[in-house]
Amino acid sequence: MEVSTSIGPQFQESTKYYRGRPVAQVPGWAAPPETYKVYESYLERVALPEPQTGGAPLWDAIAERRSQRRFSGESLTLEELSQLVWATQGLTGATGGIELRAAASAGALYPNETYIIAQAVDGVTAGVYHYDIRAHELGMLAEGDYSEDLSQACLEQTWLKRAGAVFVWGAVVARCAWKYQNRAYRYLYLDAGHLGAQLQLAAQALDLGSCNVAAFFDNEVATLVGIDGLTEVAVYLTAVGRV
Ligand SMILES: Cc1cc2nc3c(=O)[nH]c(=O)nc-3n(C[C@H](O)[C@H](O)[C@H](O)COP(=O)(O)O)c2cc1C
Numbered sequence: 001m002e003v004s005t006s007i008g009p010q011f012q013e014s015t016k017y018y019r020g021r022p023v024a025q026v027p028g029w030a031a032p033p034e035t036y037k038v039y040e041s042y043l044e045r046v047a048l049p050e051p052q053t054g055g056a057p058l059w060d061a062i063a064e065r066r067s068q069r070r071f072s073g074e075s076l077t078l079e080e081l082s083q084l085v086w087a088t089q090g091l092t093g094a095t096g097g098i099e100l101r102a103a104a105s106a107g108a109l110y111p112n113e114t115y116i117i118a119q120a121v122d123g124v125t126a127g128v129y130h131y132d133i134r135a136h137e138l139g140m141l142a143e144g145d146y147s148e149d150l151s152q153a154c155l156e157q158t159w160l161k162r163a164g165a166v167f168v169w170g171a172v173v174a175r176c177a178w179k180y181q182n183r184a185y186r187y188l189y190l191d192a193g194h195l196g197a198q199l200q201l202a203a204q205a206l207d208l209g210s211c212n213v214a215a216f217f218d219n220e221v222a223t224l225v226g227i228d229g230l231t232e233v234a235v236y237l238t239a240v241g242r243v
Contacts, residue, residue: 044139048136051087067212077121091134115130115169116131117168167239169237192235212238216237218233
C-alpha cells in the first residue's frame with residue numbers, strides 16, 4: 001500500500017507493530033528510567049489535604065460531564081484541587097516495587113508531569129506549580145498571574161482566564177521512549193488523554209466545570225511551565241473552574 005509522504009501517515013506507518021517486524025524492546029530492565037521529576041527546590045510548597053474516596057457516583061459524573069468554558073471566576077478550594085490532582089496522578093497502589101497512579105500509563109512509565117497554573121485557589125498564591133506526587137504537594141515554580149500569557153499561548157482562548165486552575169501535562173519523552181522508542185510518541189498522548197478524561201470526571205463529581213485544550217502554541221506553553229519543549233513536551237491541558 002502506498003503511504004503518503006506527509007508526516008502524519010509516515011509517523012503512523014513507521015510506528016505500527018507488524019508481525020515479522022521487531023516490536024519495541026526494553027534496553028535492559030536493570031536500568032529503568034526515573035518516573036518522577038525531582039526539583040532541587042521549589043519557591044514554596046503547598047501541602048494538599050488528604051484525598052477522599054466515596055461520594056459521587058461515577059455513572060452520574062459520566063452522564064453529566066460536558067465541556068464548560070463559562071466559569072464564574074470564583075475560587076476553587078484546596079480540598080477540591082487536592083482531589084483533582086489525586087484523581088489523575090495520585091498514588092493509588094503498588095505492584096512488584098512499582099508505584100501505580102490513578103490513571104493508567106503505558107508500561108507504568110508515567111511520562112507526563114503535572115503542572116498547575118493556579119489562578120484562583122483559596123489559600124494558594126497565584127503562580128505556576130509542579131505536582132510532587134510522592135509528597136502529594138504542590139511546588140511553586142513561578143509566582144504571579146499568568147492567566148493572560150496562558151490565554152495567549154492557547155490561541156487567544158480568553159475563557160481560560162476565569163478558570164480556577166489549569167492543568168498542563170508535560171511529557172518527559174525519554175521516560176517512555178526508553179521502552180517504546182518512536183512508538184512512545186503515541187503513548188505520551190494516549191496517557192495524557194486518560195489524564196484529561198479522568199480530570200473531567202473528577203471535576204464533574206465535584207460539581208466543577210472543566211474543558212480540555214489541545215489548541216496551543218506548543219513552545220509558549222512549554223516556556224510557561226519551564227520545560228524545554230523537546231525533551232519534555234507540552235501535550236495537553238485541562239482547565240477547571242467553578243460554574
Ligand atoms: C483532544 C481534545 C482537544 C480539545 N481542545 C479544545 C480546545 O483547545 N479548546 C476548547 O474550547 N475545547 C477543546 N476541546 C473540547 C471539545 O471541543 C469538546 O470535548 C467537544 O466539543 C465535545 O463536547 P463535550 O466535551 O461537552 O462532550 C478538546 C477536546 C479534546 C478531547
